[in-house]
Amino acid sequence: MGPPGAGKGTQGELLEQHLDAVRYSTGDMLRDARRAGTDLGRLAQTYMDAGELVPDEVVIGVVGEALAALSPGASVILDGFPRTIPQAEGLALILEAAGQRLDAVVNLVVPEEELVGRLSSRRVCSECGTLASGESVPSGACAACGSDLVQRSDDQPDTVRRRLGVYLEETAPVLEWYADSPVDVLEIDGIGSVAEIQDRIRERLAA
Numbered sequence: 236m237g238p239p240g241a242g243k244g245t246q247g248e249l250l251e252q253h254l255d256a257v258r259y260s261t262g263d264m265l266r267d268a269r270r271a272g273t274d275l276g277r278l279a280q281t282y283m284d285a286g287e288l289v290p291d292e293v294v295i296g297v298v299g300e301a302l303a304a305l306s307p308g309a310s311v312i313l314d315g316f317p318r319t320i321p322q323a324e325g326l327a328l329i330l331e332a333a334g335q336r337l338d339a340v341v342n343l344v345v346p347e348e349e350l351v352g353r354l355s356s357r358r359v360c361s362e363c364g365t366l367a368s369g370e371s372v373p374s375g376a377c378a379a380c381g382s383d384l385v386q387r388s389d390d391q392p393d394t395v396r397r398r399l400g401v402y403l404e405e406t407a408p409v410l411e412w413y414a415d416s417p418v419d420v421l422e423i424d425g426i427g428s429v430a431e432i433q434d435r436i437r438e439r440l441a442a
């Protein structure tokens with residue numbers, strides 16, 4: 236978990252390799268559906284472009300289906316889900332029915348002033364969605380596939396502000412919900428190099 240721009244996708248991908256896990260990013264899943272032009276993608280588009288959350292029942296359905304398709308014993312990283320208390324409750328029901336549980340909630344902590352700068356300067360690949368970010372606005376071609384880099388439509392300043400507002404209203408309370416549950420919430424300082432932050436996450440998960 237963490238606010239928009241905290242580094243969930245970047246750190247989630249590294250952790251996925253380290254743990255040999257499957258990572259489900261609801262943002263990526265919804266963007267894929269949008270690109271493919273499915274009913275789900277069309278429904279999600281208006282919410283995403285406005286920086287609003289896609290309705291809970293839709294997202295819970297998407298995650299529930301993905302989890303049901305996994306082979307038994309798979310390790311899973313959920314990135315960007317749950318983002319509201321009803322989603323956390325929905326996930327708890329899905330896990331309970333499957334006899335599974337969350338091992339930990341990893342919360343990336345980054346101050347708001349840092350987030351706005353990171354989001355407005357980052358670029359993504361128009362084809363494969365790989366993220367490009369750095370000190371200044373990245374230019375040139377995607378490092379993974381050579382396609383054009385573009386600004387994500389929801390990384391425009393007004394939408395970024397809306398996403399941060401939605402985070403504070405809807406997602407921050409989920410952390411309190413987990414704090415009152417048996418699941419450990421690991422608070423990770425999200426300022427530093429990508430490798431440093433990854434090390435912090437791995438150390439806390441191993442402890």
Ligand code: ADP
Nearest residue numbers: 239240261262282283287288289294315316318
């Ligand atoms: P970020 O965390 O940087 O905002 P994401 O890629 O995780 O980026 O999400 C982008 C958008 O996708 C969100 O603003 C929202 O519209 C939608 N979305 C992603 N995950 C969820 C979720 N769990 N519930 C509702 N909407 C979601």
